[in-house]
Amino acid sequence: MQQTTHHGPPSNSTATSAIGWNAAMALVRTAAAAMAGWSLYVVARHYDTPRPFALVSGLVFDGVAYLCLRAATEAVRANRSAVAPVLATIAMASVSIYLNLVHARFTGGGRPAEVLYAAPAVALLLVSAIAWTAERAAAKAQRGETPMRLPTYGAFGWLLAREQAITNLRERAVAHVTSGASATHQPASAPARRDHRAVLREKFAEMDPSDAIQISAASNPNLNNAELADLCADYGITVTALDVALVLGQRAVPSITLDRVPDPSPARGQQPALNRVMRRDATADMPQVKGLPTAQAITLIAEQLGGLNADPKAIAKELALQDMATDTGYIRTALSRARAEEKATEQQRAEHERRHGNGGYA
Template identity: 30%
Template sequence: MTADQLTAWAVATPWPAAILGTATLGTITLIAWGAVRAIRAIRFPPAAVLVAAAGALVCTTYSADASWRFAEHRLGMSNFSERAVMFAAAELALLACAVMARANKAATATDDKAGTPGVPGILMWIITGVLVIPCYAESGLVGGTVRAVIGPVMAGLLWHLAMGLEIRLVRPEALSTGLPAMIGRELRERLLSHLGMATRNRTAAQITRDRATARAVRLGARRWLGPWGRARLAAALARSGAATDGEQRHALMQQLAGRRSADQLRTVPVVSPWVQQPVPEAYPRTPLGVTGEQLRRMDPIDAILLVHRANPAAGPAELAALCTEYGVPVTEAQTGLALRAGQWGAGPVIDPSAPERPELNAAPESVLDDVPEAPPAKTLVLDLADMPEVHPEVRAPELVLTAARTRTEVHARVPDDPAPEPIEDPLAFIRRRAREEREATSQVPRSTAVPADLLARARVLDAEYRRTHDGRPISIRALKTGLRVGQPRAEQVRDALAERSTS
């Protein structure tokens, strides 16, 4: 159908023509939209890679021209179709090796290595070297050099850049593992080391000072220096800056000491690596650690008394420090309490090394006349009566010497009353008194011990707690948090609130 016929049909049938045009336009729009999305989804290489690939393609075409002429003049391919099929075999092989080398490089790349092109990369450079022959065969030395450099050599270099530049941009710190790259890095490092620039992050001035320091060390280690040597040594010292820089002077002295004492290195005793060294035994446990472990298992009061027996001359503060050193943290007040408790039930301490008690002389007869029912002479009678309470500090009997009234025998008459109860253990007495105080405190109505302002605040908190917790009374934990008091005070406030609510 021609354009005139299509126009006539559209004029004759406008509605079908409009529907067909709309459908065609929609189809073209959808195809264009899909094509745009597909193009945008393609992950193109960086611009540098694209430019390098374009340059490599042009240089490959430049090399193909030499191959076209070489195939006709040197290889005898006079047929046009035969040359058209075969002249660019080397160029196509170069392109194929470049693409495969790039794929191999991307496949073998890791986080710290850029990968290697492998066999395709080596074949690419071999093909590049073969393509140089047609260039010299067709254009001679001068023209062949131009053809070789611009054609196959430049094509090989640009293909190498095109296949490796993208990976370097993604991971700039990655190192290439190819053989030429490894040889190049090794030669570069050796050259920098030979020139004295192997240490990085140094300025030119610092490199000059280090070289001058090394020269001064070399000259200063010589046994004899002539006038020219002394002048060179002075110049090296001035250039090194060791006179004004402490770090440079320290480095100079250390290097000089090492160089002058190099002969002593042969006689330095070393441990043979072929002889197995004995394993040192573990350190034994110290007496301090063993004693501390035993004391930590005991009650603090018993631990204090045990340390006091080992150090009888130590005071409360010193005993507290010793116990803390052993791993039993106690205060000076606890130490004093333990010492007083230990003395309540203790008897008199008599030194066995003291001399024997001297004999007492008899008292005059007139002293015994006033004593009713006195025993025979040379006796002393004491009337003892029990007291309702004996002070703790006098419970322990003390040694009394009747120096004023010398007697050879002492008798005591005790009233016929029931014998007093035995003195209980000091620790049991402390615990019993604490229990009695707690019981006496618990018997007192707690509401009387709560201040009025604290009770008023507690009633406000209780009302708020009942409103938000379905009428339940406030808990002790809520009272502690709201009033900022401890557990005993919170219990007193809770009991006071309970008494008011029942009344």
């Protein structure tokens, strides 16, 4: 059967228990302070200290030690060092205990008297320290600090397997220190090495975008503006092709890459490209083909020179005069394709005429 947990205000038993605990703590602290103060009062009066000052001697020693202990707790809660308050507590408590031992010598009671007069001051500080332990632990847990705890092997485990228990305890201590379990105490081991590409990517992303574009362009001269923008984006710098063009002082126009068609007959020699600059003595009756696709320009020039069987060198010359340089191998390939397309068109026309006649009435 599943047990249901109720969340709500504390029950009457819990409230009563807390009240009883606080009352018991107040009673014990009052009794311990009274006994320690009486012992200090006797010592003070023995050395002719005025009565008013002798009455407050307990506050001077045990009271100051108590306040220093409380200051140490507050320092832990505020994530500050508690070394100074703790040392002050030990110093004032030591003085108080010494004076309690002096009181025991006055009475001649020996060891029992020393324990009787010194125990109240020690008990006052111990009870207060234990009571404030919960506050310190809660403050550390809130900051994410996880102190190491002893393993629960039991009394027989520690006695019968003492060496194994100590070895395991040492391994757990090393793992706790080096794993960074506490938020305020990072692992003592060296941090893991980062990938060099990640480090370079971070440094590149921190650069000025214009410097990054210039470095990318200098290291990749074969990339156009759009590709350079994509490369910068891979390294955390978002720019456009227009941004790249502005930085490099270029026009943001798309680049076109033409792949040349290999010569179907490698045995033939290739005519190298002629002068790219169109000369003034260009043929007057030639059609203006500059700006057209190269294959279409070749076909138009060939028809003007006598048909698709025209000399490739003559076609290359006419194209060069219009600033469209190409080689004879590509011209032969383009003419061959044009002849094949023309032949296929003639065959389709002949087949259509064979089936449907040349027109007229059947």
